[in-house]
Amino acid sequence: MVHRWRRQRRLRRMACAMLVLAMTSSAAGCGVVAGASGEPDGPTISIGVALDEPGVGWLHDGEYSGFDITVARYVAQALGYARKQVNFTQIRPGDAPAALHSGEAQMLVTSMPMDGTQPSGVQSTKPYLLTQQDLLVRAGDKPAIIAPSDLNGKIVCSAQGGGAAARLRQQAPGSVIRERQSYQQCVTALLVGEADAVSADDAVLSGLTFSTGKGYLRLVGQPLGEVLHSVQVRAGEDELVKKIDVVLDTMREDGGLAHALDAMQDATGYRGGSVPGMGR
Incomplete structure (x- = not known):
C-alpha cells in the first residue's frame, strides 16, 4: 500500500509538471511567434505547427525544434523566405482548417487526421513522414x-x-x-x-x-x-502545392528528410517512422 501511494504521488507530481508545460506552450501559441529575433525585412509567412510535441514540433526555452519544424523551415526557405521572415503559430489538431481559412496560418506542417479524411477546404502535398x-x-x-x-x-x-x-x-x-x-x-x-x-x-x-x-x-x-505528415494549404492553391511537392522531393533526394528523422530518433528515442518515396 505504501509503495502504491508513493507511486501515485510521483505520478501526480509529474502530471502537475506536464500541466505547467502545456500551459506554457499554449501561451506561446496564443498568437504568431517570431521565428527569429529582430524585425524581418520583406514579407513574412505564418506556418502552423504543433509546439508541444517533443521531437515533432516543440518550443522549449525560446527554441523551436522537431521534425515538422525542420521541414517547415526548409520549405519556407525554398519558397524565398529568410529565417527572420518565418513565423510559427501553434495549431491544435482540431483547429487546422479554421487557421488556414482565417489566414492565421498560410500553411500547416503537421500530421493528417488519423482516420484518413481530408478536412473540408484543405489541400495537402505529398507526405513527407509516415x-x-x-x-x-x-x-x-x-x-x-x-x-x-x-x-x-x-x-x-x-x-x-x-x-x-x-x-x-x-x-x-x-x-x-x-x-x-x-x-x-x-x-x-x-x-x-x-x-x-x-x-x-x-x-x-x-x-x-x-x-x-x-x-x-x-x-x-x-x-x-498509418499516420501521414504533410504540408497543408487552403483548397484551390494548386500551384503552391506543386511547388511544395518539388521542394519535398528535393529534401528527400538531398537527404534532408532522412537527417531530420535521425535527429528526431536521437532526441526522443523514437524507433519508428519512415520517409515515403514521394510518389503519388
Whole structure:
C-alpha cells in the first residue's frame, strides 16, 4: 500500500509538471511567434505547427525544434523566405482548417487526421513522414494493456480533431473514448488516473514519453494504422502545392528528410517512422 501511494504521488507530481508545460506552450501559441529575433525585412509567412510535441514540433526555452519544424523551415526557405521572415503559430489538431481559412496560418506542417479524411477546404502535398497510430499507457499498470483488445471498458484519451477515435471504435469497440484539446492534456489525464491510455501518432507519443521521464509511461507497440505528415494549404492553391511537392522531393533526394528523422530518433528515442518515396 505504501509503495502504491508513493507511486501515485510521483505520478501526480509529474502530471502537475506536464500541466505547467502545456500551459506554457499554449501561451506561446496564443498568437504568431517570431521565428527569429529582430524585425524581418520583406514579407513574412505564418506556418502552423504543433509546439508541444517533443521531437515533432516543440518550443522549449525560446527554441523551436522537431521534425515538422525542420521541414517547415526548409520549405519556407525554398519558397524565398529568410529565417527572420518565418513565423510559427501553434495549431491544435482540431483547429487546422479554421487557421488556414482565417489566414492565421498560410500553411500547416503537421500530421493528417488519423482516420484518413481530408478536412473540408484543405489541400495537402505529398507526405513527407509516415508513422503509426499507437497507444501510450502507464508503465506499472496491472493487468498490463498490451493490445487494443485489452481496452474493453478502459478510458482512452485522444486529441480533438486528430482522427484517432475512428480507428479506436473499429479496433477497440469496447473502449470509452474521451477527447481533449491537446495530447499534453491527455498525458496529464493518464498520469492522474483519469484515462487508461492515450492514442496518437507514435512519434508524438515517443516524444511525450521522453519528456515525462523514464519509468512512468510506455508505448504498447501495436499499431492501429498509418499516420501521414504533410504540408497543408487552403483548397484551390494548386500551384503552391506543386511547388511544395518539388521542394519535398528535393529534401528527400538531398537527404534532408532522412537527417531530420535521425535527429528526431536521437532526441526522443523514437524507433519508428519512415520517409515515403514521394510518389503519388
